[in-house]
Amino acid sequence: METRDLVIKSRSGDMQAFSRLVTLHQPYVYQIAYRVVLSAEDARDVVQEVFVKVWRNLSKYRMNTKFTTWLYRIAVNAALDRMRQNKRHASVIAGEASGMTAASPDPDPERALLKKETRELIERAMNRLPEKRRLVFILRDLQELSVQETAEILKCSEQNVKSHLYYARRHIRETIIKSEGV
Amino acid sequence: MRCKTIEKWLHWYGEGELSAEQKATVDAHVQSCESCRSLLVHIGRARDLIGDFRAEAPVPRDPEALAGDVVRAARQSREPGFVARGLFSLGRPGVRLALGGALVFILGSFFMEEIHIMNQISGLENKMKTETRLPQSAFVRCWVSAERIAGMLNGDSERLLEQARTGRLRFVPMARYMFEFQHMPAGDRMRVLRACRDVRKTVPDVMTRLDQKYIEIQ
Numbered sequence: 001m002e003t004r005d006l007v008i009k010s011r012s013g014d015m016q017a018f019s020r021l022v023t024l025h026q027p028y029v030y031q032i033a034y035r036v037v038l039s040a041e042d043a044r045d046v047v048q049e050v051f052v053k054v055w056r057n058l059s060k061y062r063m064n065t066k067f068t069t070w071l072y073r074i075a076v077n078a079a080l081d082r083m084r085q086n087k088r089h090a091s092v093i094a095g096e097a098s099g100m101t102a103a104s105p106d107p108d109p110e111r112a113l114l115k116k117e118t119r120e121l122i123e124r125a126m127n128r129l130p131e132k133r134r135l136v137f138i139l140r141d142l143q144e145l146s147v148q149e150t151a152e153i154l155k156c157s158e159q160n161v162k163s164h165l166y167y168a169r170r171h172i173r174e175t176i177i178k179s180e181g182v
Numbered sequence: 183m184r185c186k187t188i189e190k191w192l193h194w195y196g197e198g199e200l201s202a203e204q205k206a207t208v209d210a211h212v213q214s215c216e217s218c219r220s221l222l223v224h225i226g227r228a229r230d231l232i233g234d235f236r237a238e239a240p241v242p243r244d245p246e247a248l249a250g251d252v253v254r255a256a257r258q259s260r261e262p263g264f265v266a267r268g269l270f271s272l273g274r275p276g277v278r279l280a281l282g283g284a285l286v287f288i289l290g291s292f293f294m295e296e297i298h299i300m301n302q303i304s305g306l307e308n309k310m311k312t313e314t315r316l317p318q319s320a321f322v323r324c325w326v327s328a329e330r331i332a333g334m335l336n337g338d339s340e341r342l343l344e345q346a347r348t349g350r351l352r353f354v355p356m357a358r359y360m361f362e363f364q365h366m367p368a369g370d371r372m373r374v375l376r377a378c379r380d381v382r383k384t385v386p387d388v389m390t391r392l393d394q395k396y397i398e399i400q
């Protein structure tokens with residue numbers, strides 16, 4: 001069943017349709033959430049929060065916007081809220097382990113280690129990006145959304161997206177070069 | 183053409199964002215400029231690593247369980263509001279406390295300690311209400327949390343600990359767990375977080391016990 005039909009059915013309170021909608025979109029929402037908050041536990045919370053919001057606000061969703069644009073905007077905002085809380089309340093959440101489950105762990109230990117290092121390096125670089133740049137980088141370069149859709153989700157111009165993307169990529173590239181000692 | 187302009191263009195090289203003319207200019211420039219050539223190599227290297235990073239898409243452990251939790255949370259998202267609104271609409275704290283006690287009794291956890299905690303939390307609710315001017319939904323959640331803490335100190339603790347062990351429930355940080363504030367707007371949440379610190383001060387014995395339990399299961 002198409003997302004559109006599922007949305008219409010969910011709106012009328014059909015829990016089964018909503019459940020399928022969740023199953024369909026959860027992986028992507030989790031990716032966005034994880035990449036913003038960089039913690040598996042927080043990402044789970046964010047996913048839950050996002051879909052509860054979706055469920056409560058389905059009546060406000062206008063069908064002339066793409067459902068995923070609406071959904072991802074909710075996801076980005078929820079993840080951002082969580083990230084801000086974590087930053088401001090670093091003492092409250094101290095000791096919480098961040099962990100990530102890759103889709104398929106590499107059986108080759110050397111390659112697995114390399115992947116881990118790459119991941120840590122880029123996550124570290126992402127952590128130092130200002131919020132907007134980080135979001136643009138996540139949506140465009142990691143989630144592979146178009147510049148136009150990224151702009152719609154973040155409610156800004158395409159030019160603005162491109163400019164943030166330029167600085168984000170430059171920062172990440174410089175971090176990589178520095179780490180490799182080139 | 184100045185290197186600065188070329189550098190900007192290099193970032194979009196190979197992404198279909200440059201005009202044919204721009205691309206030709208870049209190609210020609212790179213042939214003769216050592217530093218821009220090396221930059222192009224670095225950009226390519228960064229792009230590869232970002233590609234590797236992207237390919238390692240994060241997936242939740244036990245996605246079915248997460249989906250189940252999500253749907254359950256959505257289904258229940260109105261229920262606590264209904265129960266607690268009834269309590270809060272009754273006005274005077276004394277009445278609320280009595281009803282709170284009754285509810286605890288119904289839940290099968292009618293112990294002096296819990297009454298004591300409920301009392302403290304009820305006082306805290308009032309304090310928060312006047313000091314933070316939080317919307318009703320915040321108190322609804324405080325109430326639900328208070329109920330859970332009461333449950334945890336009683337027979338429910340084993341089940342909750344089991345959930346914590348299997349990762350279905352988050353124990354740390356307790357302050358955040360206590361107030362299921364994730365459905366609130368950001369501003370309210372900040373105020374709740376601040377109030378959470380007060381909870382730690384108000385009911386330190388409870389928090390200490392919960393923290394100990396958390397250490398035990400680690």
Ligand SMILES: [Zn+2]
Nearest residue numbers: 185188215218
């Ligand atoms: Zn040059």
